[in-house]
Amino acid sequence: MAIALRTAPAGRTLRPAPVAYVLDSVLDTFALWRQRTITRRELARLDDRMLHDIGISQIDVEGEISKPFWKA
Template structure:
């Protein structure tokens, strides 16, 4: 969606460019937050064998999964 908005800004006047930039930034931020939510949800579903395969333990998973979505 952000890509479509970026390409739509090409023909706009210079006055609309800052507004489009702010909108792009907001949309990118929401997309990042959504990705964090989904990634942490998937991480929480991994079993101990899978966690061992990727080199993390349950304590690290608990820490990551319990962080708010706005924190990296």
């Protein structure tokens, strides 16, 4: 597993990021993935009238909901 490094001014060595920073980053990533999953489920439930109202076609929906949760 890679360790996140903070940037240092010229002439200084890089140090591993604090564990709390790495943990926050991991938790933020999981939260983003969960939000994408929820949003795509909600999008899949919209009917054609609702999709038309927001300017999205059924083909657009199918393309979006077929993506894995880790892809934007």
